[in-house]
Amino acid sequence: MDASNCQNRRSRRSQVLLTAEIEHAGATQSVKxxxxSADGALVESKSLPIEGTPVVFCRKELCVQGKVVWVNGxxxxxxxxxxxNPEEVLRHIPQPRPKIQPRAYRPGFTPRSMTSEQQRLAESWIWSPGANRPGE
Structure with missing residues (x-):
């Protein structure tokens, strides 16, 4: 499907990845x-009925008659x-999960959380000659 087809939509489509079923020729088939949208659905399966086949699309308690209008792979x-109805479509589309915003956290260096011995060692390290510095 190319981008021009997306622009010719009669109604807005909600992107999902859910299980559903289609009924055709007396059989029920699971599809993704x-x-x-209010006008139709895009389904995926390894074996699909041919174009023009009348089907019943079912998702949970929603069952609606329709037909296959195109097949591509x-x-x-x-x-x-x-x-x-838009409410009927939204009932079968889960609410999007809120995006988790990463919290920028940089711990501060405060002498209040140090013991007096740790503070003494830190001060002696700061004021000592560079030859004895750890990590160098």
Whole structure:
């Protein structure tokens, strides 16, 4: 699918990776739901029905009739026969997880947390000649 197809969408699609099922020719098949909108869904599976096949798309308690409008490798686009309400679509799309912001933390060097012996050693190291400095 190229970028021009994405711009011709009738409704906004939500990117997901969920399990779903399609029913066709009397059989039920598990598929991966890649995106979904009020008008249709993008599914992935190793074996998919051909273009024009009527299907029933099911995700949890949602079942909607539609048809396969295109197949490309392991991906297929399903157009629903009737448009879903936006609330119905959102009920099946999980809320995005909040992004975790990394906390920049740099511990300070304060003599208050040192014992008097540690403070004495630190002061003697600071004022001693460079030949005895650790790590050099």
């Amino acid at each position: 739901l890649r995106n979904m 392991s991906f297929a686009g399903i157009a629903f026969n009737s448009k879903l």
